[in-house]
Amino acid sequence: MMDLNAAVIRRIVFPLMHIVKGNNIAEYLVSLQQSQYFSKEELHNLQKEKLKKLLLHCVKYVPAYEPYKYLIPLINEDPFGALSEFPILTKQQVNKHMNDLIYINADRSRLIPNRTGGSTGEPVRFFIDRPTSEYSEAARWRGLSWWDINIGDKCLMVWGNPLELNKRENLIYNMKERFLKNIIFISAFSLNPQSIEKYSKMINLQKPRYFYGYASALYLLAQLMMKKNIKLKYKLTGIVSTSETLYDFQRETIEKVFDCPVINEYGARDAGIIAYECPCGKMHLSAENMIVEILDIETKKRVGSGQTGLVVVTDLNNYSMPRIRYLLGDVAALSEEDCNCGRSLPVIEKIEGREDDIFISLNGNYVHGVYFCNLARNYSSIRQFQVIQKTRSDILLKIIKSDNFNESEIQSYINEIHKIMGPVNIKVEYTDIIEPTASGKIRYSKREFPISV
């Protein structure tokens, strides 16, 4: 059935936003739809020109980057080479030197303040500008268009609180989202066996075309529906998982319960839409909007395709508060492979999640948190869990027991952890709830100390 509101948003609200507010998302989307089919060389040249312009702007007009003025000749000749001469920018540095990162002639009243939810460590505060935000939105709509989801289509968001809004603001925000963007919300905090029937009735009534949310929240929604044997009475076009690593077990369960494709969006509040999954299953970078580099975890030198390392992002549109080589805190690898879908946008593979998802064993090996997830899946005694590496030799294991709990399974889980981590201390804590982070995400694993120690 046609969604009237979707049509109104596409044909009236969006064009009106363009006229009244100078919103350029639709225009940017058209250009991104074209450049995705550029030849590799054309795409490379587009990036090169944008990077050159940005770096020249930075060394001339952004105080933090003025010491790199000596790079001007190199920037003109080989902007990619010049880029690697710039230092890595950490989240702590952004917080500490925020004023120095702002363009000297920026109209501060037009900057858009933003911050990360701080699901680990301290939140980062920064500014973006309209082009950055709108190009990022356009990249999201381009990715969704690959799945036949378009601007204005009704969306169910499974989310934490949108921002740190008070109640009244929250209400207005919800109304605005509802009517201007055709979005309805479910809070990740309110998903439980009691609320799920009410929510599934609401979904069947409202018939959103797609769901959008954190992987862990969507997975929880699917698990609750499976447990209560609830099926939706209509077919979803897709379910978009974002902001967290989407694990295979989550994808399988969500696909099984909703019988529709799960679409992986790789985005971060402090980097925008980085990559989008295409129907061939590859994650395509938003190459027109940003340069993505992968660096060795220890040496911080660029690694080759296929090699896993730290994700570093340079947004090519943000002239107001540029962040060159911003260390996102994620771990991933680039791929040389072409995609059958015909888009020349580079492919990113193995997004392994956050840097602090990686544990370090007693003998110094890196162990990815997904390992503990995969292990836990073998034990039906565990309904939900969280593994926290407190120090090199201390692990806290939080477990929510399932209905058919058996103590011996937990012991064999611990034995398996010992095998890979060495003879560390493992403290088991049984609990009824594993709290999501302030932003509504559920972390399955995290390391709480720096890896260099």
Ligand SMILES: [Zn+2]
């Ligand atoms: Zn593709």
